[in-house]
Structure formats: C-alpha cells, structure tokens
Amino acid sequence: MSDTSYRAVWDRRSSDDLAALEAVDNSGSEAVAQATGQRAASAIAQAVALEPEDVVLELGCGAARIGRELVGRCGQYVGTDISPNMIRVASRRLAGYDNVRLEVLERTSLSMIANDSVDKAYSVAVLCHMDKEDLFLYLNEFARILKPGGLAYVETWNLADPVGWERWMYEVNYWQRADHSQRKDVARNQFCVAEEFQLYAERAGLDVLVCFRDSPWLQMVVGRDLDATSRKHHRLRLAEARSEIAYTPLFGQxxxxxxxxxxxxxxxxxxxxxxxxxxxxxxxxxxxxxxxxxxxxxxxxxxxxxxxxxx
Ligand SMILES: C[S@@+](CC[C@H](N)C(=O)[O-])C[C@H]1O[C@@H](n2cnc3c(N)ncnc32)[C@H](O)[C@@H]1O
CATH class of the missing domain: 1.20.5 (Single alpha-helices involved in coiled-coils or other helix-helix interfaces)
Incomplete structure (x- = not known):
C-alpha cells in the first residue's frame, strides 16, 4: 500500500539521521551532506543577496543540510518541514545555534509565520516533490510572508533540459512497471518548464527576477513588491553572479x-x-x-x- 500523505512518505524516509541525509539528496553521510550543503548555501546566499541580519525561511528544510551552512550567516534561520522526523534531525544538526526556529507544517501553509516578517526565503528539492496545486500555494505563502523588497530562491526540475527529460523518463518507466491499482507516490518527482514555473510565481504576486534554465533544474529568484530601481539592480547583480548560482551543464551531466x-x-x-x-x-x-x-x-x-x- 503506498503512502497517502507527504508527511507519511518523508517521515518514513527519515527514521534516523543517516536515512534523513540519504533522503534529502542521496548524501547518506555527514561528510557528503556538508559538501553538497555548502555548495547550495553559497549559491543561495548569492541569489538572495544574504545579509548578516536577515530573517531567512527555508521551506522543506529536511535535515538542515543547507540550513546548517547558512545559519551562521544570517540573523535568524527559520526551518519548516512537513515531516516531524526531519525536523528532529534538523534540530540535532543545528544544536548550538541560538538563532534557530524550527516549525513542523501541518498542511500546505506557513500559517505560523506572520505576514511581511521574512527578509529572504528559499526552497531546494522540495517543490519538485509535490503536486502543482501545493507548489502554487507555497509560492503564495512566500508572497505573504516576505517583507516588501524581500527575495526568494526556488527551484524545481527542468523538463526542457535534455538531462531533465532523461530524469523524467525514469519516472515514466517506473510508473509503466508499477501496480496501477495503487495511486502514484505522492512525493514523486514532478517537472516544469520555465514558462510554467514563472507563471505560478507571477500569479502568486511575485516579481520574477531571473529563471536560470541551462541545467536539469529551473532556478528562479523572485522578489516581493520591488520598485523599478531595485528590480533593475537585482537583475544586473544576478546576471553578474550567474556563474556562482546557476548549475553548469557539466553539473547536470x-x-x-x-x-x-x-x-x-x-x-x-x-x-x-x-x-x-x-x-x-x-x-x-x-x-x-x-x-x-x-x-x-x-x-x-x-x-x-x-x-x-x-x-
Ligand atoms: C529532498 S528533501 C530536501 C531537503 C532540503 N531542502 C535539502 O535540500 O537538503 C525534501 C524535503 O521537503 C519536505 N517536504 C516534502 N513535501 C513537503 C510539503 N508538502 N510541505 C513541506 N515540506 C515538504 C520533506 O519532508 C523533505 O524534508
């Protein structure tokens, strides 16, 4: 019988610390999680122009693979996740920091986070594991919780990239062989093209600053209520920092x-x-x-x- 909720799937995958690291990016060891977490953290810091006093929210923080590498660089780190087990692992990996807030989510909502209260937000390898309705609801939540002028980084699978397509074919082939009397895995990998991903963000009321698309991942940086000057400033900044943010084709290969x-x-x-x-x-x-x-x-x-x- 397949799991019927996001929580059930992710809790099952994070019954202990090593399982949780394996679930977040196939790391399976502290050393690998730290290496991949550092790479992601430095790209995100560039993408959202992280400042030392920023309140930063992560949606789907998992084992704090990335949060652990960012927490020392911001004012407050707010990790949120649907899985209580993941939050337990995150809490152990963030022990020793006093600027951490962790929240277990009950549904597709960040209701415990006040309007206009977060400077920066991000989500990695999360929006690609849910239905598009949930993805859109979370982008709406980002638009609500970000302060005016705040920035967010989000990513999902890029179906239009050749490697992205090949990755999707693993899902197609898996389903072809699966038991069709069961529903599909609720947390399976889901894919977008750039125009679709951007449309969700725009309809959520966010300003799309850039959507990098030359790899299996769509990497979008968005802002809330940006004026024309700061929109122009961030677009220029992101173009200059592209090589430090965007995955390279070699990375995808x-x-x-x-x-x-x-x-x-x-x-x-x-x-x-x-x-x-x-x-x-x-x-x-x-x-x-x-x-x-x-x-x-x-x-x-x-x-x-x-x-x-x-x-
Ligand atoms: C592949 S892991 C990535 C974790 C982390 N972002 C990272 O990159 O290391 C996906 C995470 O998203 C969380 N997640 C999945 N569906 C979710 C949902 N609907 N709402 C909130 N969190 C969710 C899972 O519990 C899991 O911790």
Whole structure:
C-alpha cells in the first residue's frame, strides 16, 4: 500500500539521521551532506543577496543540510518541514545555534509565520516533490510572508533540459512497471518548464527576477513588491553572479551519472573513472565525494569500496 500523505512518505524516509541525509539528496553521510550543503548555501546566499541580519525561511528544510551552512550567516534561520522526523534531525544538526526556529507544517501553509516578517526565503528539492496545486500555494505563502523588497530562491526540475527529460523518463518507466491499482507516490518527482514555473510565481504576486534554465533544474529568484530601481539592480547583480548560482551543464551531466549509479545502470567505479579526466573541476570533485559516498553506504550492492581494497 503506498503512502497517502507527504508527511507519511518523508517521515518514513527519515527514521534516523543517516536515512534523513540519504533522503534529502542521496548524501547518506555527514561528510557528503556538508559538501553538497555548502555548495547550495553559497549559491543561495548569492541569489538572495544574504545579509548578516536577515530573517531567512527555508521551506522543506529536511535535515538542515543547507540550513546548517547558512545559519551562521544570517540573523535568524527559520526551518519548516512537513515531516516531524526531519525536523528532529534538523534540530540535532543545528544544536548550538541560538538563532534557530524550527516549525513542523501541518498542511500546505506557513500559517505560523506572520505576514511581511521574512527578509529572504528559499526552497531546494522540495517543490519538485509535490503536486502543482501545493507548489502554487507555497509560492503564495512566500508572497505573504516576505517583507516588501524581500527575495526568494526556488527551484524545481527542468523538463526542457535534455538531462531533465532523461530524469523524467525514469519516472515514466517506473510508473509503466508499477501496480496501477495503487495511486502514484505522492512525493514523486514532478517537472516544469520555465514558462510554467514563472507563471505560478507571477500569479502568486511575485516579481520574477531571473529563471536560470541551462541545467536539469529551473532556478528562479523572485522578489516581493520591488520598485523599478531595485528590480533593475537585482537583475544586473544576478546576471553578474550567474556563474556562482546557476548549475553548469557539466553539473547536470554528472548528476545523470549519479542517478545511473543509484538506479543500477552503471557501477560507481565506472562513474568515478569517468571523472578522472576532469580532476580539479569543482563539479567533478563534488560528484566524486557523492559517488564515493553512495558506494561506501552500500558495499553489499556494489562490492567493497576502494578504500577497503587498499587504494
Ligand atoms: C529532498 S528533501 C530536501 C531537503 C532540503 N531542502 C535539502 O535540500 O537538503 C525534501 C524535503 O521537503 C519536505 N517536504 C516534502 N513535501 C513537503 C510539503 N508538502 N510541505 C513541506 N515540506 C515538504 C520533506 O519532508 C523533505 O524534508
């Protein structure tokens, strides 16, 4: 029987700390979560022009993979999530910080957050795991809670990108083989094209500043009630910071290799070998840590990882 609510799915995937890290981005280890969290945190900080006194809200904070890397850089970090288990893990990983507020969400609403109370907001790998109605409701909530002039960063899968399309085909093929008497996984991956994603934001009353679309992910930066001067300022700023925010095509390509490892289409050794000619490139280093982490987690499936073979 499939889970019937977002909470049930994500709670089941986060029964302990390691399971939670695996659920958030297939990290499965503290070291990998920190490496990927730092990359995401620095891109988000650039995207929303993070300031040290900002109140920052994260929708779907999970295990605070990103929050842990941002909390020291803002005035207050507000992590919200539908899964009480995820919030428990986040709370353990954020212990020691006194500028943290964590909230378990009961439904698709940020009702415990006051109107006009948040400087910056963001959500990574969350809006792609829900129905479009929920995605739109959350964008409306961002428009409500952001202060006038506030900024938010959101992302989802980009169906128009070749790797994005290939990722979607995993969903199609999975469903083709699935038991059609059961409903689809409520938290399955869902996809948008840029025009659709932007339309939801605009109809939610947000100003779309940019939507990067040259990778499997649509990365949108939006603002609330921006005047013409600050809209122009942020657009210029985002164009200049593009290389620090937008995923590169190489990042997308390597992501696909990672997915192929997870779905059993290639062995981690094949993926690691294909990274060797790219040694030194930041994308290759991140994915090396990631693929190595996948192998370390599951020696029963892949055989002993390289370290234990004395490499
Ligand atoms: C793939 S994880 C990403 C976690 C975190 N953003 C990160 O990048 O590490 C998705 C997270 O979104 C949360 N989530 C899923 N559906 C949600 C919903 N409808 N409302 C709020 N949170 C949700 C899950 O509990 C989970 O923690």
């Amino acid at each position: 390597l992501f696909l290799d990672c997915i192929r490892v997870i779905y059993g289409d290639i062995h981690p050794l094949t993926a690691l070998k294909s990274l060797e000619p790219m040694a030194g490139r930041p994308e290759a280093e991140l994915y090396r840590i990631h693929i190595q982490g996948l192998w370390d987690q599951d020696p029963d499936r892949y055989g002993p990882p390289p370290e234990s073979q004395g490499r």
